[in-house]
Amino acid sequence: xxxxxxxxxxxxxxxxxxxxxxxxxxxxxxxxxxxxxxxxxxxxxxxxxxxxxxxxxxxxxxxxxxxxxxxxxxxxxxxxxxxxxxxxxxxxxxxxxxxxxxxxxxxxxxxxxxxxxxxxxxxxxxxxxxxxxxxxxxxxxxxxxxxxxxxxxxxxxxxxxxxxxxxxxxxxxxxxxxxxxxxxxxxxxxxxxxxxxxxxxxxxxxxxxxxxxxxxxxxxxxxxxxxxxxxxxxxxxxxxxxxxxxxxxxxxxxxxxxxxxxxxxxxxxxxxxxxxxxxxxxxxxxxxxxxxxxxxxxxxxxxxxxxxxxxxxxxxxxxxxxxxxxxxxxxxxxxxxxxxxxxxxxxxxxxxxxxxxxxxxxxxxxxxxxxxxxxxxxxxxxxxxxxxxxxxxxxxxxxxxxxxxxxxxxxxxxxxx
DNA sequence: TGACGTCAAGATCCG
DNA sequence: CGGATCTTGACGTCA
Numbered sequence: 001x002x003x004x005x006x007x008x009x010x011x012x013x014x015x016x017x018x019x020x021x022x023x024x025x026x027x028x029x030x031x032x033x034x035x036x037x038x039x040x041x042x043x044x045x046x047x048x049x050x051x052x053x054x055x056x057x058x059x060x061x062x063x064x065x066x067x068x069x070x071x072x073x074x075x076x077x078x079x080x081x082x083x084x085x086x087x088x089x090x091x092x093x094x095x096x097x098x099x100x101x102x103x104x105x106x107x108x109x110x111x112x113x114x115x116x117x118x119x120x121x122x123x124x125x126x127x128x129x130x131x132x133x134x135x136x137x138x139x140x141x142x143x144x145x146x147x148x149x150x151x152x153x154x155x156x157x158x159x160x161x162x163x164x165x166x167x168x169x170x171x172x173x174x175x176x177x178x179x180x181x182x183x184x185x186x187x188x189x190x191x192x193x194x195x196x197x198x199x200x201x202x203x204x205x206x207x208x209x210x211x212x213x214x215x216x217x218x219x220x221x222x223x224x225x226x227x228x229x230x231x232x233x234x235x236x237x238x239x240x241x242x243x244x245x246x247x248x249x250x251x252x253x254x255x256x257x258x259x260x261x262x263x264x265x266x267x268x269x270x271x272x273x274x275x276x277x278x279x280x281x282x283x284x285x286x287x288x289x290x291x292x293x294x295x296x297x298x299x300x301x302x303x304x305x306x307x308x309x310x311x312x313x314x315x316x317x318x319x320x321x322x323x324x325x326x327x328x329x330x331x332x333x334x335x336x337x338x339x340x341x342x343x344x345x346x347x348x349x350x351x352x353x354x355x356x357x358x359x360x361x362x363x364x365x366x367x368x369x370x371x372x373x374x375x376x377x378x379x380x381x382x383x384x385x386x387x388x389x390x391x392x393x394x395x396x397x398x399x400x401x402x403x404x405x406x407x408x409x410x411x412x413x414x415x416x417x
Numbered sequence: 418t419g420a421c422g423t424c425a426a427g428a429t430c431c432g
Numbered sequence: 433c434g435g436a437t438c439t440t441g442a443c444g445t446c447a
Contacts (some may be wrong), residue, residue, distance in 0.1 A: 002422090008424090016424090016425075017424090017425080018425075018426090019424080019425055019426065019441090020424070020425095020426075020440095020441075021427080021441065021442090022441080024426095060444080061424085065442095068442095102423075102442095102443070102444095103421085103422070103423095103443080103444075103445085103446090104422095104442075104443030104444050105444090106443095106445080107446090109444075111444085114443095114444065117443085117444095121443095145444090145445090146444075146445055146446080147445090147446090148445085148446095178422095180445095180446090181445090200429090225445060247421080249422085324441090391436095392435090392436085395435085395436095398426080
């Protein structure tokens with residue numbers, strides 16, 4: 001059972017994917033961006049290895065215009081060395097990767113050109129996974145597409161176009177129920193006719209339920225039968241609804257108690273891809289909460305990342321968690337994360353924010369000159385007078401952490417949440 | 418024709 | 433001029 005996250009590693013320096021506009025897409029620019037992105041991917045893989053995260057979705061933005069004729073670069077060969085190095089890390093550390101083309105890749109479109117683009121896009125995604133020398137259990141997850149007023153025919157068109165795909169794409173393709181059109185029943189029916197494995201998405205099923213109203217576990221068990229040995233372990237998508245938004249957007253973070261209940265009800269051995277705004281931060285929360293290892297080292301590492309954030313909310317909570325860690329055992333992991341979730345939900349309090357900012361500033365006050373010391377004092381004054389936001393102070397401290405290459409602070413969620 | 422979703426690039430505004 | 437904030441882009445479907 002692995003738990004993973006998608007595309008972005010929050011708080012990891014130099015790990016974001018660069019893009020360019022179509023009008024700037026010269027060979028030179030595309031090459032620069034590709035190099036940047038492959039190195040960024042390597043940093044993400046390294047991060048996952050160091051943090052015991054064994055499942056990861058690679059961003060479709062890895063190769064700019066990767067499926068467009070605009071990009072004529074032979075990138076698999078140009079960056080062979082770099083790709084091989086990443087491939088080796090993925091393999092030796094047993095990381096399961098995947099990719100997920102967006103909602104604009106529509107294999108069953110009525111528009112011939114759109115279908116052609118979708119096929120090219122799927123080939124691009126397969127080429128990335130092939131270039132990383134991953135086996136066929138490393139999947140490409142796709143939605144079925146549009147309905148066009150006639151779902152039956154649209155599903156049939158999906159099946160026909162799927163049959164015509166290149167073998168290396170077919171070997172990796174997996175289909176997922178979506179939040180608007182294709183329910184889990186629809187997707188399972190396509191799977192019956194094609195043997196394509198099915199990823200069950202709990203939130204999509206909540207928003208776009210199948211007419212048969214049964215539990216998540218029922219659908220997970222049913223979907224499990226679509227996964228063959230060559231496909232690897234069954235995968236599911238798990239997310240929670242953002243309570244502050246009208247639409248079906250994903251939550252900022254995974255609320256751990258709700259996840260734990262879901263997890264404890266699972267009867268199948270599945271790999272879980274989380275879809276959530278805070279990405280790796282929630283992945284670590286879920287991994288630690290469901291692990292049987294001795295958790296103390298992992299939780300101490302987590303505490304080092306959360307501590308200034310908690311201090312910026314409440315000194316009492318900060319002391320309480322420190323006490324909890326003094327006599328820590330695995331049974332206390334939920335209390336640890338519950339306390340953190342509770343504290344992070346508190347409204348901004350200036351006194352606590354300044355206290356935390358002073359603590360972080362403490363790393364630099366003897367390293368900086370009078371000019372910087374005055375600047376910090378002025379920032380605090382301005383913050384007290386509502387002239388600047390706490391974000392401005394955090395950004396200033398973040399720049400100092402970068403300038404002094406303070407690795408401990410750079411890992412801190414204080415700057416990112 | 419605009420909403421939908423995503424996130425960085427690009428554009429603009431501010432002190 | 434650096435920094436913060438707003439808009440655009442690239443994609444296809446649907447109301």
